Amino acid sequence: MRYLSEQDVQDVLVDYPRLIALVTHALERVADRSAQQPPKVALTHALSGRFTHAMPAAVNTATNERISGVKWISGSPGTPISGVVLVESEPDGFKGIVQAAGLTAARTAAVSGAAIRVARRGLGAVSRVAFLGGGVQAHSHRAMLAAELPVASVTFLTRRSASELPLRAGDRVAENAEEALRDADLLITAAAFGTEARALPLGLLAPDATIIAIDYATSIRGEDLALLRAHRPVRLMTDSAEQFNATRAAGKLDGWPEISDEIGASGGAEHAGTTVVNHLGIAACDLLLADLLLARAEERGIGTLLG
Numbered sequence: 001m002r003y004l005s006e007q008d009v010q011d012v013l014v015d016y017p018r019l020i021a022l023v024t025h026a027l028e029r030v031a032d033r034s035a036q037q038p039p040k041v042a043l044t045h046a047l048s049g050r051f052t053h054a055m056p057a058a059v060n061t062a063t064n065e066r067i068s069g070v071k072w073i074s075g076s077p078g079t080p081i082s083g084v085v086l087v088e089s090e091p092d093g094f095k096g097i098v099q100a101a102g103l104t105a106a107r108t109a110a111v112s113g114a115a116i117r118v119a120r121r122g123l124g125a126v127s128r129v130a131f132l133g134g135g136v137q138a139h140s141h142r143a144m145l146a147a148e149l150p151v152a153s154v155t156f157l158t159r160r161s162a163s164e165l166p167l168r169a170g171d172r173v174a175e176n177a178e179e180a181l182r183d184a185d186l187l188i189t190a191a192a193f194g195t196e197a198r199a200l201p202l203g204l205l206a207p208d209a210t211i212i213a214i215d216y217a218t219s220i221r222g223e224d225l226a227l228l229r230a231h232r233p234v235r236l237m238t239d240s241a242e243q244f245n246a247t248r249a250a251g252k253l254d255g256w257p258e259i260s261d262e263i264g265a266s267g268g269a270e271h272a273g274t275t276v277v278n279h280l281g282i283a284a285c286d287l288l289l290a291d292l293l294l295a296r297a298e299e300r301g302i303g304t305l306l307g
Contacts, residue, residue, distance in 0.1 A: 003098075008303050027262070028264040030240050057070075112188060129155070181200065213276065235271045239280060
């Protein structure tokens with residue numbers, strides 16, 4: 001069984017077009033229910049405020065190999081997520097263990113990329129992106145955006161200094177939310193967990209803007225959605241309706257309605273208004289990515305073999 005450290009993961013990661021294709025396959029298998037993926041098991045630690053999630057899944061690869069496993073992660077407000085992904089092949093048994101931090105950052109950005117492809121079908125090109133946050137997800141998403149939307153500029157809304165951000169030509173740091181969101185075609189919210197919710201002027205976005213929330217309801221609140229829907233057509237999407245609605249039932253998506261429209265089931269649909277995507281991170285995507293990384297590591301002799 002092969003073990004991949006965080007450095008090993010970086011050494012075998014593939015480019016974002018390939019990552020997006022990989023997670024799109026996983027999202028489609030979740031949508032057609034050929035993947036088995038019960039909602040994540042959440043454990044809380046009252047004294048420290050730390051959380052632990054166990055995320056099991058089984059899904060077929062593009063070559064129809066059935067893999068199963070679990071992603072085990074933990075973290076707390078203001079600290080990076082840590083954990084591992086365990087991958088098992090049916091019927092051969094365990095294939096490997098992959099550290100989860102870098103994998104999670106890449107997977108999250110890739111799912112955002114898959115959502116953008118679906119949400120923007122039939123719409124104009126994205127020229128202005130607003131990004132709320134400045135941590136790990138800012139770096140992975142900026143790399144994804146460079147691959148998917150090479151001519152788009154990104155305006156960051158964050159407390160971090162410009163020197164801490166993955167700025168590229170044309171990017172800038174906004175002084176306030178109004179400056180960041182005005183006429184933006186795409187808004188991505190990645191505030192740190194535990195951040196106090198803030199009202200965003202979503203009405204300043206372009207009428208056919210795409211909003212991608214990867215921070216639960218921290219930035220996009222139920223009341224914001226209600227106001228937005230009162231003024232324009234809004235489509236709501238997620239990576240897994242079952243996972244989203246289970247998370248909502250647990251009280252972690254206050255004010256959000258139930259969602260049935262999934263990224264993987266919306267490949268041919270077009271929408272003329274605003275699309276709001278809330279993707280929570282699902283194990284089927286993590287497993288396929290971990291399996292790919294293990295295969296690439298074996299080809300290159302990277303990683304540590306466990307006895």
